[in-house]
Amino acid sequence: MSRDHPARLPERDRPWMMRTYAGHSTARASNELYRRNLQKGQTGLSVAFDLPTQTGYDPDDELARGEVGKVGVPIAHRGDMAALMDGIPLGEMNTSMTINATAAWLLALYIVAAEDQGVPQQQLQGTTQNDIIKEFLARGTYAFPPAPSMRLTADTIAYTVEHVPKWNPINICSYHLQEAGATPVQEIAYAMSNAIAVLDATRDRVPDSRLEQVFGRISFFVNAGVRFIEEHAKLRAMAILWEELGRDRYGVQDTRHLRFRYGVQVNSLGLTEAQPENNVQRIVLETLAVTLGRDTRARAIQLPAWNEALGLPRPWDQQWSLRIQQVLAYETDILDYPDVFAGSTVMEGLVEELLEGARAEMAVVAEHGGAVEAVPYMKGALVDSHRERLRRIESGEQVVVGQNRFVETELSPLTADAEGGILVVDPALEAEQIEAVRRWRAERDQAAVEEALAALAEVAGAQDSDLNLMIPTIAAARAGATTGEWAQTLRQVFGGYRAPTGVGEAAAAASDGELSQLRGEVSRLQEQLGRRPKILVGKPGLDGHSNGAEQIAVRARDSGMDVVYEGIRLTPAQIATSALQEGVHVVGLSILSGSHRELIPAVIDALRTAGVTAPVVVGGIIPEQDVGPLQQAGVAAVYTPKDFDITRIMRDIVELVGAEAGASSPGANGSSANGSA
């Protein structure tokens, strides 16, 4: 080893920022959790908001039913934000908020909470995720159509660069793309294309002299899967592309601004429900992808918990993940060396390969007119990739230990307690939050709120307005408006939106033996029914994680059924009306947000009231102990992540519909599976 390339750093590196993605139930309960986590050595906060907050509804909205406080904390107004940050010095804290469609609003509430603590906005540090394109592609918590959504994003960037200079106004997320099935090449290409769309939109909203700074404030939020060598190469490729983009497209010269900065949450898609203890070693290995190589090491890391595929993790589960980070940072020698991959021909080769693929795919997106216009194309491509991944797992080509190989297991003591090793949110909390937001509205200065919202509507409605939407947004936050009111005001101006589902664009499956056999069974069922078997795939509630529902819809089509798939965010009434009008033989519901105990019975109720007798099957993250109550509520079958063989699920459904038709009237006609109104 020559002296020019010392094997050790003169001084050990400082560890990355350690966070835990957390928040549930209420602002007060989450505040306690945050304080405890900080005592345990966590160095930053990562706020998980519940789905109503993420999509812009108050707890008392019909669409919020069953979702309040489930996957995160409900924040309806400045009082909630103040309670959430109570006793946490916002001038020193670094807070990351996973918030997108309503990012401008939550940032405004945070700014107002800081004002209450006497902290000026110039001092605030943290991140708003604020990446709307990936919400259309993969995560589903959008609220407005693409064009006004991009304007909101651009305005938050323009505002923070000027007034909250240490804030990261956007995290371009490739994380959720991998969760939706993206290959490394797709992850790189779509994230970079997304960044281009954001920068182009922002360029129009800031003075030219600010563009370099804007570029420097853009950070990424990436994923890391268990193939951790290739995953590391992916990050190196992203760093190269980012610097290129800055220099060539945006004329950035300052090398500090050209640096590829990212935070990470490692892969959840690959975490299994079967033998969940194995997820711990998966998480450790994935973390190596983002920590081993010094030149592209993560700035901030948050790790999923070992039991995410089972339900919501408890504080203890999250502590385990924090300790993984601490062992890596403080016990191992990972921070002692310069980049350990420098000069590796294998790594260079992998990076070259990924760069080539990503550049080609970026060109395709550009041909579609950029990331916003290419959303339907990218969505279809992701659905296809995800299907290919599932096919490899189903066929055993891709080994998942404990799930499709080495499945023999002892009973796990980790899941032996009454709740099955997960957090259960008290359903009574929702009623309390509804009560609380109504009290808030009754006690505030109503005239001031109305005036602020009217001002917001005016700025939003002005065509080609130079006015930044952050300004009336902060004023509305200060006046005491609620999350639902802010979003509703903008919905009225911008209109609602439904993102493409991607399933229509998905290519037909290659025929394999099992699928052809299933098609034969579907044909026989068709003769029995008089009509082609028809299935409604529905996602009730606000949960936008539609990957599972999409795969079910595509496979049902490929097995020869007629499939009605309406995308996400449906009320029980909408599902019931569709099932009735469409004359479906079976209804499949998908929920991953933990709201199944409230929403599934509500949907069944609505279906039966409408006169639909078709059987209902449910898929999602459903804890073992909830299966019985769901069956009692009338669910015919429940599928969880351990049921990875989708063709088998289809076969079950075909049998179920056949048995139902046979039972209700022998020699049944097409209308027997469905009440004649």
Added chain:
Amino acid sequence: MSAEGAALGARLRERDLSAAPAALNLLESTAPADREQAAALLREVSPASLGGEAAAHVIGVTGPPGAGKSTLLSALLHAWREGADEPEGGARTVAMLAVDPSSRHSGGSLLGDRARIDFDPADGGVLIRSTAAGERLGGLARATRAAAQALAAAFDIVVIETIGVGQAETEVADVADTVAVVVQPGAGDVLQFLKSGIMEIPDVLVVTKADLGQIAAATGRDLSAALRSLGSSSTPVIAVCSLPPPSGIGELVAALDEHRAGLDLAARRLSARRAGALSDFALEHGERGLRALGGRRAAQALLDAQEPGMEVPALVAALERSMQ
């Protein structure tokens, strides 16, 4: 169970909209027992039973994928349903039949239009039904024709939405009172199809995405010029924007109404039923069946000799009798 078809037909005739889903289940079924029931249902809503043609306006909406049909239909639906909250609000009841292509590999289909049409689930005056085109390439689902006829007895407006230009548009023209072809700005293929006569001249042409400005206006001008050169300057070309703030929707509603008002409805419906019967007969019995009748022209002559008030299954039965 024997009276089920007739009972459903009678309910539709009395404009009981809640009978529609079960009626459609029956009309879509290929089971022999159901086919008999379906014929009984259609008898109840035939012009003979109704004492005239069904009052609904049957509108075909067709166009290439991505032209913005679903968004347009959402906007139209809202316009037609305006005033539904008041007893004399002037709202019209609407049934939409969305026809999607089927997968040639599996026979299955993904019916995605419903997702893009924004509707109020509590509004009993709206029905949306998706159907797969099945084995019939580019055309209508087998049951769509019968469904349109049955629903026309109960609803004020029946929309048949299909994808494509050319064959699909021709088939819709055989069923609908009014055909609207929807194109997006810059869509050169429709212009070419129109000029070369591959597609028939529609009753109304709609150019979507008027918010695109220049390019939308240019497309409208090109289409108008092409229509003039084909000697059809009366076909309205309407620019609409379905995104907020919407525009052109009221104009489109008026153009559709106007076309319908100027129509010889009895003649158009009669020829629709006869064309439908011929198509169903050919599907069932193939070229051999047609030869047994002495060819397509002879079959047409046979149909023309039947009572004008007969419904499609009765016309098919008449052809089948002549076959023997």
